[in-house]
């Protein structure tokens with residue numbers, strides 16, 4: 001018993017003072033690490049929100065974006081939280097009853113109210129951007145376009161969000177913001193990686209935007225947009241072709257085939273057996289074709305399908321002008337275009353159409369893609385209708401639209417069978433739709449800084465690990481020093 005007591009007394013770890021120091025030390029380390037961890041961890045995730053309405057030529061879409069509240073103006077990830085498709089046509093179709101353009105937006109705005117916490121409504125910015133449909137309406141009837149904007153503004157102001165304006169986007173902005181969206185979502189901008197070009201096919205216009213080492217904006221400066229994003233400079237080439245969205249391109253193709261005012265045409269871009277009566281007035285009711293309307297025509301013509309891909313390509317080629325170019329190189333219609341460079345993301349109707357046709361895999365040789373499309377175009381209309389249960393208007397036009405897409409890319413933009421594989425058909429990137437709206441909001445909310453934000457030298461995990469290891473190390477050193485300095489600890493055990 002006495003030997004045991006003596007052993008205990010001689011063992012420094014059994015001295016009360018040592019035990020107290022050890023306990024205090026452990027408590028100190030645990031407290032230190034806990035405080036550091038809690039202090040630096042993000043407090044319960046809070047989000048901020050932004051709403052953008054894309055008032056396109058064919059329809060309007062509402063997008064809600066969200067981002068972590070503490071990451072404002074930083075590299076924080078902004079993501080799409082909700083998408084609502086407005087029922088009915090685009091706002092430019094409401095010229096006769098402009099108030100209905102405003103009313104059409106109400107149900108999606110109500111959805112937005114439900115999807116954003118109520119207390120965040122007053123600080124949620126709300127934007128509306130109108131694209132090619134309203135560009136055409138402005139050309140055709142500027143006061144009608146003003147009326148539509150007024151009606152839309154009235155509706156938007158009636159909601160509890162922070163209304164930031166409804167405006168017409170220039171084609172150049174539409175192209176540039178589409179490019180920003182794609183590269184932001186792909187995380188290319190923060191890291192200064194080689195960027196991806198953006199190909200956007202709408203109903204009334206189409207945009208091409210990319211960075212080329214051979215373009216600095218000196219030739220055709222109208223096509224240049226310069227950005228400084230996260231500390232990297234970009235000179236983007238961008239062009240928007242008004243009237244070359246797929247709906248207006250179809251009008252151009254029909255106008256080409258009805259120049260002489262026939263009572264019937266056999267259109268190779270529609271399936272064999274397709275037979276529709278069309279009104280000349282409806283086909284030519286657009287500034288894209290109104291000046292081409294034949295003088296003497298009957299009211300209608302019969303639109304028959306011919307189902308021939310090669311002939312369809314010829315019709316489509318005729319809507320492009322390849323003869324005049326006052327620059328070193330052009331795409332079409334005398335528009336400058338530098339050499340294509342890098343990867344491209346093709347979205348909106350590029351995706352809708354190629355996805356329907358099962359042709360989104362660009363690693364498949366272009367020749368094979370063309371053969372498949374040719375086979376599809378040659379399929380009789382009755383068979384097509386039997387095989388697919390989708391609205392007939394879309395269904396009837398996929399042969400035309402697919403052929404238009406390939407012709408626009410290969411003949412218009414100068415992609416080749418080799419560079420075709422640099423295109424990726426995309427709809428979403430990380431759950432956010434590809435399109436101009438996200439880039440537009442990031443720009444207007446200053447969410448992409450010109451300079452790279454300062455970031456801590458260590459990641460959060462490395463930081464916590466280093467602090468923990470150092471604290472333990474210091475504690476061990478402290479105990480060792482204490483042990484060596486304490487005289488009683490060093491006394492040799494007495495042999496009794």
Ligand SMILES: O=P(O)(O)OP(=O)(O)OP(=O)(O)OC[C@H]1O[C@@H](n2cnc3c(O)ncnc32)[C@H](O)[C@@H]1O
Pocket residue numbers: 055056057058059090131132133201202203204205206245246247348349352353356394
């Ligand atoms: O940019 P603008 O030219 O103003 O047009 P938009 O905003 O209306 O254009 P979208 O990208 O919304 O749509 C592009 C086209 O794709 C069509 N579209 C939408 N969904 C489709 C689908 O599932 N299949 C085929 N076409 C589709 C739509 O009618 C348009 O003609």
